[in-house]
Amino acid sequence: MQFFFLVNHSTKSRAVICSAFGILISLLSCNQSDQLVDFNRDVRPILNKNCLSCHGGVKQLGELSFLFEEDALQLTESNVYAIIPGNAKGSELIKRIKHSDPELQMPPEQEPLSKEDITTLEKWINQGAHWGTHWAYQVPQNPEIPELKAPKYFPIRNPIDQFALRKMEEKKLSPSKKADKATLLRRVSLDLIGLPPTQKELADFQADKSENSYEKVVDRLLTSPRFGEHWASMWMDLARYGDSQGYQKDPYRSIWMYRDWLIKAFNEDMPFDQFTIEQLAGDLLPEPKESQLIATAFHRNTMTNDEGGTDDEEFRVAAVLDRVNTTWEVWQATTMSCVQCHSHPYDPFRHEEYYTSYAFFNNTADADKYDDRPYISTYPMKDKTKLAKLTASLKGIPRIKETLESAAIDSIRTLINQAPSTPEIQALKDTLEHFKKVRTPIFQELSDEKARKSYLFERGNWLVHGQEVQPGIPNSLDLENGELNDRLALANWLVSNQNPLTARVTVNRFWAQLFGQGLVKTIEDFGTQSLPPTHPELLDWLALHFQNDLDWSIKKLLKTMVLSSTYQQSSAVQEEHLFTDPSNEYLARASRVRLSAEQIRDQALAVSGLLSDKMYGRSVMPPQPDGIWQVIRNVLKWEESKAEDRYRRALYTFWRRSSPYPAFLTFDSPTKELCVSRRIRTNTPLQALATLNDTVYVEAARALGNMMYNYQSANIEEKIAFGYEQAILQQADKETLEVLIQEYETQLRYYKKQPALAQKMALKERKAEQLAALSVVGNIILNLDAFLVKS
Numbered sequence: 001m002q003f004f005f006l007v008n009h010s011t012k013s014r015a016v017i018c019s020a021f022g023i024l025i026s027l028l029s030c031n032q033s034d035q036l037v038d039f040n041r042d043v044r045p046i047l048n049k050n051c052l053s054c055h056g057g058v059k060q061l062g063e064l065s066f067l068f069e070e071d072a073l074q075l076t077e078s079n080v081y082a083i084i085p086g087n088a089k090g091s092e093l094i095k096r097i098k099h100s101d102p103e104l105q106m107p108p109e110q111e112p113l114s115k116e117d118i119t120t121l122e123k124w125i126n127q128g129a130h131w132g133t134h135w136a137y138q139v140p141q142n143p144e145i146p147e148l149k150a151p152k153y154f155p156i157r158n159p160i161d162q163f164a165l166r167k168m169e170e171k172k173l174s175p176s177k178k179a180d181k182a183t184l185l186r187r188v189s190l191d192l193i194g195l196p197p198t199q200k201e202l203a204d205f206q207a208d209k210s211e212n213s214y215e216k217v218v219d220r221l222l223t224s225p226r227f228g229e230h231w232a233s234m235w236m237d238l239a240r241y242g243d244s245q246g247y248q249k250d251p252y253r254s255i256w257m258y259r260d261w262l263i264k265a266f267n268e269d270m271p272f273d274q275f276t277i278e279q280l281a282g283d284l285l286p287e288p289k290e291s292q293l294i295a296t297a298f299h300r301n302t303m304t305n306d307e308g309g310t311d312d313e314e315f316r317v318a319a320v321l322d323r324v325n326t327t328w329e330v331w332q333a334t335t336m337s338c339v340q341c342h343s344h345p346y347d348p349f350r351h352e353e354y355y356t357s358y359a360f361f362n363n364t365a366d367a368d369k370y371d372d373r374p375y376i377s378t379y380p381m382k383d384k385t386k387l388a389k390l391t392a393s394l395k396g397i398p399r400i401k402e403t404l405e406s407a408a409i410d411s412i413r414t415l416i417n418q419a420p421s422t423p424e425i426q427a428l429k430d431t432l433e434h435f436k437k438v439r440t441p442i443f444q445e446l447s448d449e450k451a452r453k454s455y456l457f458e459r460g461n462w463l464v465h466g467q468e469v470q471p472g473i474p475n476s477l478d479l480e481n482g483e484l485n486d487r488l489a490l491a492n493w494l495v496s497n498q499n500p501l502t503a504r505v506t507v508n509r510f511w512a513q514l515f516g517q518g519l520v521k522t523i524e525d526f527g528t529q530s531l532p533p534t535h536p537e538l539l540d541w542l543a544l545h546f547q548n549d550l551d552w553s554i555k556k557l558l559k560t561m562v563l564s565s566t567y568q569q570s571s572a573v574q575e576e577h578l579f580t581d582p583s584n585e586y587l588a589r590a591s592r593v594r595l596s597a598e599q600i601r602d603q604a605l606a607v608s609g610l611l612s613d614k615m616y617g618r619s620v621m622p623p624q625p626d627g628i629w630q631v632i633r634n635v636l637k638w639e640e641s642k643a644e645d646r647y648r649r650a651l652y653t654f655w656r657r658s659s660p661y662p663a664f665l666t667f668d669s670p671t672k673e674l675c676v677s678r679r680i681r682t683n684t685p686l687q688a689l690a691t692l693n694d695t696v697y698v699e700a701a702r703a704l705g706n707m708m709y710n711y712q713s714a715n716i717e718e719k720i721a722f723g724y725e726q727a728i729l730q731q732a733d734k735e736t737l738e739v740l741i742q743e744y745e746t747q748l749r750y751y752k753k754q755p756a757l758a759q760k761m762a763l764k765e766r767k768a769e770q771l772a773a774l775s776v777v778g779n780i781i782l783n784l785d786a787f788l789v790k791s
Helices: 012-029 039-050 092-097 115-126 159-170 181-193 199-207 213-222 225-238 256-267 272-284 290-300 312-332 336-340 351-361 381-396 409-418 423-432 487-494 502-515 536-549 554-563 575-580 597-607 643-647 662-666 685-693 695-709 716-728 734-753 755-762 768-781
Strands: 375-378 438-441 454-457 465-469
Touching: 039 115, 092 115, 159 536, 181 199, 181 213, 181 225, 181 554, 199 213, 213 554, 225 256, 225 312, 256 290, 256 438, 272 290, 272 487, 290 312, 290 375, 290 438, 312 336, 312 351, 312 487, 312 502, 336 351, 351 454, 351 465, 351 487, 381 423, 409 423, 502 536, 502 554, 536 554, 597 662, 597 695, 662 685, 685 695, 695 716, 695 755, 695 768, 716 734, 716 768, 734 755, 734 768, 755 768
Parallel strands: none
Antiparallel strands: 375 438, 454 465
């Protein structure tokens, strides 16, 4: 809404007096039945939609902005007041939106405001034009837990169910019945560890008739080492984890020990506040441990560019900017990147406040260098375990025993080299040669004498410096007017009771992983343009429960969610759902969600018996189509992994940013160049082409075919039924089974005519036709909707 005010008005003091009288008169004349206008609910959407593009954080035409209350109530360029609290008739805002002259009417060149919107603005101003703080910037308050009578099939297990049921009642929806045991077990297994259950686990669960049989399953999954692998994979999107530096040459970067740190942190249930502090400021902790330094690689995942002719300072600055944007998105769901060049178009963040955040990250020692300095040089976990055993074995060797307590593995190499030459000593020398240290980029704060100064960048241009700035947080979030002087102080503030966003953002992120979408759908944005929470009281209860009652325990938070009756509902769609709530915002059923790229691959390998359970270590290179890396300068080479490394979990796959693993991209994995909070799920023919033809899925189908081939029954129908149940954890219905048998017979006839192709498909010579035909059936099963979707 663009204002060019032409009419002179009274002075500011006179306006204040008039507005005070106006408020008094309006209050005295208000009918008791008049409903108070709520700024956030009623007014902000009107201003955001119609006004802020010209009078917001980017533009302030006529020296008028509606972004902040103090700006909106100031004199404009034309020496008038757009808003006079208590006096809508005298407010230029109302005059202009009601003006009959198209040249003067606001907003220009678009449809005039509706009568309802104009009435809302008039009522709001007459009631005093009270501003409101956006819900996300208010500290969560403990909501009253509703007392409701629930259906017998939907027992109240914790407050999640009470809040969910109240919303269902408001929307005239009924909860769904509990999912059957097989469906529920597969769902919770995929959600907590990213892998499907085994047939034995299903049989054990179905045989357990105790009241807490499901809770026992949940506890088992939460203690599984696979738990950490699954949730580390989710966090790697946020950390923009990659095994390469990015940009044109995109060379190798040794940062996989950070990925291993993530797995351990999730498996050990590191409290989320500590998890936050170590990643953002582990190097600033008193006497930081090796693991706490490795944790700071979270922000060393930024890209570097060592191409000839590039400006190192330009790309160092680009990395710092990325760290600011990522920190605010991950912990605050705030689109702070908008503020680099100007004040935020819609949210209460001024241009200069971006650079007070920038100052937190501008004092680290890293720069745009080819060797990724600074780094920590250390042994991987598997080598540390072997070294511990080696150290124990050295106690019997003279001159070494006395130094073992204080000696590092290198003060040991020297001693062994000096020891008398014996077969035992030579064996130790050979063993030590296999232990290689790994360099991991870390954060390191510059000393005071080398500290950098930070400046505002005019219009976001790093070459044009404005005023000098000090570290700080935006005024709109600084609830205690505290001074924060470094990253450690920032990290502590993020997880303090005075931060209104972190706990909400985090529980919403984990909720979305389990339920298919967040209570706030825009996981990455809690700002004024975001979608409002569908269950605001539930969101606040979860945030406070996570922060105060669960002491930031992620495992306890997830257990609370999956034990709720809301989570355990069937995903079957009732007719009322289709019309009232097609996207399942109000939780009257479980959502059917396509699995992630990583889960689809891991599940195929798991049900076919190929999946390796090897943990940690360097990233691996499973099969990918030839020539993928030939389009890039020959800095790296894809060397296909052998043996079990070929079948490791997806999160261990080597990730080159300029040419990511194609099968994962097909299923919507981000390229990891930037932080991504929410993957967009697509449904394209390319996905079917990948799961039908990609090497890993063909090999999984062959392995599943081999399982059917070796099944104890000689009956082909029973063999195929077994294969289906092995993959889907449900018995095939009669129609599905008939289709699969018919396809088997068709393929068998084909392969009998093509014995060479049968041997190529089956990788064997004898009875290759039957195994090849069963492999095709396995391929079909691994492409079924029931296999690719979590129900």
